[in-house]
């Protein structure tokens with residue numbers, strides 16, 4: 001028989017407590033770990049769910065979070081809850097500076113996905129000690145959370161594309177990062193890195209820096225021409241011209257969550273880009289431009305066609321600047337892409353603000369998204 005411990009409670013009553021055997025003690029520790037991680041997963045899922053529900057109004061994504069929370073609750077049994085010891089838990093006081101600081105919705109969501117995935121991994125490993133099926137169930141749940149993350153982040157990305165009305169396509173510049181940052185400060189939300197002549201090492205280095213910069217400002221980063229480089233640096237997508245990789249092939253490599261843009265100069269190319277599954281189209285060159293020397297202008301007639309016929313976002317491009325943007329807008333454009341207007345501007349922030357103010361006059365006012 002085990003030796004009994006004696007414990008005197010506060011009201012003076014002496015209670016005899018049977019000490020746990022070593023096996024039982026370990027079981028209690030496992031229960032505490034399961035209890036803490038079941039709570040952690042539930043809380044993280046709830047934070048993600050609130051954004052899906054109230055921020056995105058997305059029934060499917062919110063429903064998936066709810067389903068996962070309910071599945072989780074089935075494993076949170078009374079015996080696991082009974083092992084909780086908040087007072088004796090040294091971890092309740094610990095926090096990381098990053099927990100106090102979130103730069104926006106995107107980083108908040110990422111931090112909570114990370115927390116949920118870690119907690120599920122703990123549940124999977126320790127759950128096996130408790131019940132083999134528990135290990136299996138949490139493994140499956142962890143994969144569902146990966147899918148949820150990819151769907152949610154992809155959804156956010158596409159939402160931001162639809163909300164973007166000005167698109168900066170870069171040209172080689174000694175002040176590349178400063179110019180882009182200046183435009184981002186003016187409210188730019190979509191950037192394409194385009195350098196037709198640089199070595200891949202330079203492209204990779206510059207694209208990595210630009211992607212970081214864009215994401216710090218909550219903007220999307222698109223790679224011109226190269227699916228391989230887009231994948232390598234985890235760009236938000238790629239822009240492909242008529243001579244570049246077919247959309248279907250790029251989609252296979254990039255998956256459904258990344259953005260694929262296609263250049264078009266006429267109605268046939270536009271219809272094909274749409275049926276091929278492009279997420280957006282470039283419409284132009286509207287005017288002849290030295291940036292794409294030798295390419296004939298498609299003209300405002302093509303803008304009128306796009307305005308009537310494109311169900312997906314389209315950006316008028318080619319020779320557009322502060323002087324003629326209103327002609328392009330009057331022809332039906334709600335979105336434009338520019339190179340020189342911003343890359344050669346003395347004050348890119350101001351030009352960005354001006355171009356956006358003109359585009360905002362025509363687009364229906366939408367609440368701004370915090371990324």
Ligand SMILES: Cc1ncc(COP(=O)(O)OP(=O)(O)O)c(N)n1
Nearest residue numbers: 225239240241242263282315317337
């Ligand atoms: C937004 C946007 N539209 C069109 C283009 C041109 O792409 P492409 O025809 O492939 O020509 P290059 O840019 O590769 O010279 C674009 N880049 N972006």
Ligand SMILES: Cc1ncsc1CCOP(=O)(O)O
Nearest residue numbers: 285289291318319338339340
């Ligand atoms: C890349 C591209 N594709 C069609 S026009 C164009 C260049 C537009 O450059 P700019 O805005 O300087 O005229």
Ligand SMILES: [Mg+2]
Nearest residue numbers: 225240241244
């Ligand atoms: Mg190209």
